Amino acid sequence: MAYAFSPEDVAFLRSAEDVLAECAALDPTRIADVEAARRIAGERAAAVLETVALRRKARGKLDPGGWLFTGDALQQASASAVARHRASRLAGRDVHDVTCSIGADLAELAKVARRAVGSDVDSVRLAMARHNCPDVPLVRADALRPVTRDAVVVADPARRDARGRRWRPEDFAPPLGRLAEVYAGRELAVKVSPGLDFASLTWADEVELVSFDGQVREACLWTGGLATDARRATVLRSGGPSWTITSAEPDDIGAGEPGQWIIDPDGAVVRAGLVKHYGARHGLWQLDERIAYLTGDEPPPGLRAFRILEHGPYQEKSLRSLLKRYEIGRLEILVRGLDLDPDALRRRLKPRGPREATVVLTRIGRSPHAFLCTPTHP
Incomplete structure (x- = not known):
């Protein structure tokens, strides 16, 4: 079971980089290392060990530096390359990340947006976001209770358990339909599972599927002026060129005998x-x-x-x-x-x-x- 960080844990960790560095090589599964962490970090040893373990796990997915995470937030966070691609489509805009969590997407948005703001209902994750994105305005707020007016809304709803082989719009928290209702008339970019059944999402003007290094990572639903085509596939590679293809391109091929x-x-x-x-x-x-x-x-x-x-x-x-x-x-x-x-x-x-x-x-x-x-x- 994942460690449940408290607000007190986060307050300690935000000013304990020297302690985290001293414990960085410790293994939380070894009794001797746990005892060493207790000598170094006292009653915050469990939070320290969980943090150094999550930082190791984040390597290769994120560019975390001295970031703070929860286990669930790290699992849901987009890989940096994917978040960077999505942010590039919002360059120069005012953007509000209404489910900013620990700030993985928000950090990339802040680099290219004209103005960026983040909000989340979870106080622990929001405190971590304040550490991870120190120069970005943050506010505690429910994603379904708007606190901005004109900014593009970016959302990454939490995944519940899918029923059967496909995700449904109501399998997310907040539900996708409610997001669309609450922000009707606003431009939306909503990150969702690539296994979602998109047929019922009539409010989404574009569905983009994104893969990174050969693995399909996520989909994004775009609305209004953010959408360019009904369907888009974007292929990102860490060691080679990235490319995209859309439903606006020709599709006039048939079936025939095998080639070489x-x-x-x-x-x-x-x-x-x-x-x-x-x-x-x-x-x-x-x-x-x-x-x-x-x-x-x-x-x-x-x-x-x-x-x-x-x-x-x-x-x-x-x-x-x-x-x-x-x-x-x-x-x-x-x-x-x-x-x-x-x-x-x-x-x-x-x-x-x-x-x-x-x-x-x-x-x-x-x-x-x-x-x-x-x-x-x-």
Whole structure:
């Protein structure tokens, strides 16, 4: 169970950087280290140990420096690169982050906004935000009780437990529909789970899916003049160029025979429903109009793709023979459009040999199809 910080803990931690530095290498799971923390920090030892552990956990996700966190706030916070991208769309505007929490998004907004203000109903998180964003005006307020008038409203509602495989608007706190009602007529940017069912959100003028280093991190709902297209996918990479694609681009591709490569578009493109748009941009086509795999004779740069060695109708016995002929021992199995468990199938296939390959299993028309491929990495 996560440690519950008190206001007194936060007041101590805000002026205890020397204590935190002295305890930075301690491990809260080791009895000896816990005893050492008690000697150094006294009754605040648990808060100190939790803070140094959270700072370690934040590395690679945030640019935290000497920040303060709660466990839940760190888990919900956007990666710095994602928050920076969202803030870039609000550059030069007056912005109010109505669920600022510990300030992860607010810190990026403050760098580019004309004016930025933050608010939160949680007094502990707000005290941490005052430490993390010392130059930003903050106020304790319920997100559903507006305390500004004309600023763009940024919100990151807390996630409750989703029911089934998809999130619903009422699975958030505050509920998305209430946010839209309370701020009707205001421009909104609302961060939500990428697994949300967007069909019912008629008030959202744009849905943007964002991935970072190959993983879909979040979605953002944009309204009014902030929206540029109905759907957008943004792909961010820490070690390479970032790019975006929208529903305004052409999507006139069809389905056809396999080319030399199979391309699995970035998850943000798939979830945004922009597979055809991405294919049209790069001269690709679909294997099947209902399946998100693309194919072509040259893969887009910077994307993991799969060069086809052989393909044909899928039968487990035939696939086992093919793997044996190619001496495949290290096998990746990708499945889309078929009810197959890749791990269970791998155990049944029992691949043995010195070579590595990827098997792509999918449906073309009504028939299951198998592709034996060699993967390339960006």
